[in-house]
Amino acid sequence: MTEIPRVEPRAGLSCETPGLAPRPPGSFEVLAQAGPARAGRLWTAHGPIDTPCFMPVGTYGAVKGLDPDDLRACGSQIILGNSYHLGHRPGSARVAGLGGLHAMIAWDRPILTDSGGFQVFSLRGLQKLDDAGVDYQTHFDGSRHRLTPESVLRTQAKLGSDICMILDHCPPGDASPTQMRAAVDRSTRWARQAIDLKSGILAPHQLCFGIVQGGTDHALRRQHLAELAALPFDGLALGGLSVGEPIPEMHATLAEIGPQMPQDRPRYVMGIGTPFDLLAAVRAGIDMFDCVMPSRHARNGQLFTFAGRLNIRHSRFRDDPAPIDAACTCRACRSHSRAYLRHLHEQNDPLYGRLATIHNIFFFHQWVGALRGALHSGHFFRTAAAFSSIITDHYLKEVKPASGKRPAATTPPAPGPGPDDSGAASC
Amino acid sequence: MTEIPRVEPRAGLSCETPGLAPRPPGSFEVLAQAGPARAGRLWTAHGPIDTPCFMPVGTYGAVKGLDPDDLRACGSQIILGNSYHLGHRPGSARVAGLGGLHAMIAWDRPILTDSGGFQVFSLRGLQKLDDAGVDYQTHFDGSRHRLTPESVLRTQAKLGSDICMILDHCPPGDASPTQMRAAVDRSTRWARQAIDLKSGILAPHQLCFGIVQGGTDHALRRQHLAELAALPFDGLALGGLSVGEPIPEMHATLAEIGPQMPQDRPRYVMGIGTPFDLLAAVRAGIDMFDCVMPSRHARNGQLFTFAGRLNIRHSRFRDDPAPIDAACTCRACRSHSRAYLRHLHEQNDPLYGRLATIHNIFFFHQWVGALRGALHSGHFFRTAAAFSSIITDHYLKEVKPASGKRPAATTPPAPGPGPDDSGAASC
Numbered sequence: 001m002t003e004i005p006r007v008e009p010r011a012g013l014s015c016e017t018p019g020l021a022p023r024p025p026g027s028f029e030v031l032a033q034a035g036p037a038r039a040g041r042l043w044t045a046h047g048p049i050d051t052p053c054f055m056p057v058g059t060y061g062a063v064k065g066l067d068p069d070d071l072r073a074c075g076s077q078i079i080l081g082n083s084y085h086l087g088h089r090p091g092s093a094r095v096a097g098l099g100g101l102h103a104m105i106a107w108d109r110p111i112l113t114d115s116g117g118f119q120v121f122s123l124r125g126l127q128k129l130d131d132a133g134v135d136y137q138t139h140f141d142g143s144r145h146r147l148t149p150e151s152v153l154r155t156q157a158k159l160g161s162d163i164c165m166i167l168d169h170c171p172p173g174d175a176s177p178t179q180m181r182a183a184v185d186r187s188t189r190w191a192r193q194a195i196d197l198k199s200g201i202l203a204p205h206q207l208c209f210g211i212v213q214g215g216t217d218h219a220l221r222r223q224h225l226a227e228l229a230a231l232p233f234d235g236l237a238l239g240g241l242s243v244g245e246p247i248p249e250m251h252a253t254l255a256e257i258g259p260q261m262p263q264d265r266p267r268y269v270m271g272i273g274t275p276f277d278l279l280a281a282v283r284a285g286i287d288m289f290d291c292v293m294p295s296r297h298a299r300n301g302q303l304f305t306f307a308g309r310l311n312i313r314h315s316r317f318r319d320d321p322a323p324i325d326a327a328c329t330c331r332a333c334r335s336h337s338r339a340y341l342r343h344l345h346e347q348n349d350p351l352y353g354r355l356a357t358i359h360n361i362f363f364f365h366q367w368v369g370a371l372r373g374a375l376h377s378g379h380f381f382r383t384a385a386a387f388s389s390i391i392t393d394h395y396l397k398e399v400k401p402a403s404g405k406r407p408a409a410t411t412p413p414a415p416g417p418g419p420d421d422s423g424a425a426s427c
Numbered sequence: 428m429t430e431i432p433r434v435e436p437r438a439g440l441s442c443e444t445p446g447l448a449p450r451p452p453g454s455f456e457v458l459a460q461a462g463p464a465r466a467g468r469l470w471t472a473h474g475p476i477d478t479p480c481f482m483p484v485g486t487y488g489a490v491k492g493l494d495p496d497d498l499r500a501c502g503s504q505i506i507l508g509n510s511y512h513l514g515h516r517p518g519s520a521r522v523a524g525l526g527g528l529h530a531m532i533a534w535d536r537p538i539l540t541d542s543g544g545f546q547v548f549s550l551r552g553l554q555k556l557d558d559a560g561v562d563y564q565t566h567f568d569g570s571r572h573r574l575t576p577e578s579v580l581r582t583q584a585k586l587g588s589d590i591c592m593i594l595d596h597c598p599p600g601d602a603s604p605t606q607m608r609a610a611v612d613r614s615t616r617w618a619r620q621a622i623d624l625k626s627g628i629l630a631p632h633q634l635c636f637g638i639v640q641g642g643t644d645h646a647l648r649r650q651h652l653a654e655l656a657a658l659p660f661d662g663l664a665l666g667g668l669s670v671g672e673p674i675p676e677m678h679a680t681l682a683e684i685g686p687q688m689p690q691d692r693p694r695y696v697m698g699i700g701t702p703f704d705l706l707a708a709v710r711a712g713i714d715m716f717d718c719v720m721p722s723r724h725a726r727n728g729q730l731f732t733f734a735g736r737l738n739i740r741h742s743r744f745r746d747d748p749a750p751i752d753a754a755c756t757c758r759a760c761r762s763h764s765r766a767y768l769r770h771l772h773e774q775n776d777p778l779y780g781r782l783a784t785i786h787n788i789f790f791f792h793q794w795v796g797a798l799r800g801a802l803h804s805g806h807f808f809r810t811a812a813a814f815s816s817i818i819t820d821h822y823l824k825e826v827k828p829a830s831g832k833r834p835a836a837t838t839p840p841a842p843g844p845g846p847d848d849s850g851a852a853s854c
Contacts, residue, residue: 065777350492350777
């Protein structure tokens with residue numbers, strides 16, 4: 001049986017360490033390495049982030065149902081907001097009027113905001129692209145708007161996020177090579193515009209990350225990476241992954257491109273992922289990732305454990321007095337049985353969603369925290385191997401079909417979100 | 428301007444006082460009096476309750492969206508569960524299998540459970556009464572069941588509640604005098620059966636309260652009260668109030684009957700009420716009350732303050748950086764603006780419901796806590812007068828119609844709940 005290297009997600013976090021001398025926003029140190037994998041620390045105006053780091057998604061300014069204390073108790077160091085959603089609801093000027101996103105949501109740790117480009121490009125049929133930007137109709141009320149490299153920075157300046165993402169062109173997973181190349185060229189032009197504009201728009205403490213596209217075409221990814229790495233972004237992200245491509249190709253792209261990203265800047269993969277994806281990303285030297293998976297799955301009854309996922313809706317949990325995971329120390333597992341959680345789920349009590357989301361986010365922070373801790377303690381390869389076994393033993397088996405084949409690694413990801421979702425397809 | 432005698436709801440509560448020597452369940456002391464009004468302390472197997480005491484309603488074993496820590500932080504000393512709902516979902520045997528209701532919901536303070544009679548009698552057309560009990564079809568799945576004086580005690584024995592309510596016959600507010608008298612006679616017979624049966628069914632530490640009916644017919648109420656006061660119940664409740672009768676009649680009944688209830692036992696009015704109702708009840712010497720009003724109103728956008736109720740859905744709160752109530756110290760008011768709460772409400776984020784419910788329950792505990800504190804400090808009449816002014820200035824005006832009359836005191840209560848609700852009509 002695989003030994004599970006559990007950690008308390010908030011133990012030892014820099015943001016929980018009083019007296020740590022702050023460094024200027026954008027400072028990034030690599031503190032430990034094991035092959036391409038690395039542990040580091042990124043400073044923002046709202047404090048440090050220990051990497052590798054999973055970032056929960058608070059699309060509209062809240063991780064659904066959770067308050068800042070819940071997130072801190074889970075070990076969340078940084079959360080995401082989405083400029084598309086917040087820019088329309090409640091509106092970026094309104095957020096600015098309330099003192100910015102941090103003040104509005106009462107969260108004093110870092111916030112990263114997506115540019116909104118991903119959402120707008122997912123509004124198929126409701127958007128029209130040109131060289132200078134993209135016109136779109138919102139899914140809220142059909143009103144017409146335009147995103148440009150400049151407008152997304154202006155929105156994020158008003159939100160006051162610590163890390164701002166530029167506008168890129170994220171083509172669908174089934175785009176042709178020609179379309180993919182055009183998207184990369186456009187994204188590079190827009191990235192250069194963003195670099196030219198950002199000092200006039202963003203506050204000095206707001207970091208700005210570039211986004212590398214290119215699908216699973218490694219040559220195209222490398223080219224785009226070279227173009228963006230030449231620009232003075234504070235960090236670089238891989239976009240356009242987990243948008244429908246086969247998982248092995250996505251993991252191969254991570255393994256190929258991750259280690260080639262600049263060593264001295266933080267590396268972020270947008271919109272992933274499953275525990276399996278996170279393991280692949282950390283192994284490839286990625287520092288940051290976000291996904292709605294833990295919160296969305298929680299609401300749907302799917303709870304993550306080191307022994308696989310359980311569906312709390314199942315009738316076998318009706319009388320089960322055990323917590324979700326007996327060794328877990330999250331708020332839900334400390335106090336409540338599977339039977340009670342199932343009962344709350346059946347009664348549509350919002351307490352279910354809160355406890356389940358807390359558990360899943362706690363699990364994701366445990367998962368990544370154990371990998372981070374192993375990097376620091378020099379046991380990364382052993383821990384990564386143990387986690388691989390957990391994936392093989394407990395997660396890949398779950399999607400085993402009747403034929404007896406184990407196809408998880410080639411199974412397409414779960415159905416993607418609608419345009420009103422902030423995560424990428426597999427989230 | 429009326430001076431607002433604010434209190435911290437949990438400050439000084441006996442259940443927050445370590446080292447208080449416990450007394451046997453059922454022990455009740457009156458500690459302060461002012462006219463018929465009184466402050467006291469009731470002991471249960473799960474600790475003491477300082478009275479007068481408002482009890483939040485957790486129909487299915489949770490005050491919707493709140494966990495035990497939230498309730499403790501609000502100053503909740505005791506919560507309600509409902510035997511009708513819990514007896515069917517998840518089932519009383521299942522609750523017993525999980526160690527009882529306290530263990531299932533992880534609440535270590537007292538729990539009072541209603542018998543389920545009120546709900547069954549509200550299932551018009553789906554129930555059939557006889558002298559020994561009532562047959563009914565559930566609103567869950569139409570399955571047929573029967574309540575008797577014995578069965579409701581057996582259910583509550585399995586739930587393990589600290590205070591159990593007997594089966595009574597609660598006629599509708601528009602019942603004829605003949606029907607009302609028949610209901611009283613039947614309720615007395617059932618009460619005597621409950622007394623005969625309870626020692627063989629309930630655990631020794633479970634308290635058992637009788638329920639006085641009689642509508643707003645004072646003579647009938649007095650007769651029923653005399654019949655029930657002669658039986659060795661641990662406390663007596665007034666049922667059948669706030670079921671559609673005019674509010675002044677309900678308050679008159681409270682004022683008439685409350686002071687005549689046994690001095691040496693706790694007095695409970697079921698299913699009330701508004702801050703106005705609670706003031707009337709405390710003035711009449713009532714010790715305990717429950718209502719879904721704070722939680723249900725919260726979910727509907729109605730937030731209580733000492734300056735009246737505000738509807739957070741109103742567009743005027745869109746940019747309002749103030750908390751719900753600047754002087755309130757609840758979790759919602761300490762951290763969040765009206766604008767953010769409105770935004771969360773608009774986005775259907777369950778965090779809204781939690782914060783709003785916390786605020787309203789905190790308000791209700793403040794309201795009753797101030798009256799209790801005033802009884803102890805000898806300022807009850809002054810505080811009650813100040814609260815009357817608040818009601819007149821801020822609450823009665825809100826329902827002022829265009830004609831300019833102020834009809835609140837004769838306005839029928841808000842539409843009643845369906846059969847799946849645990850509160851009485853005005854809640």
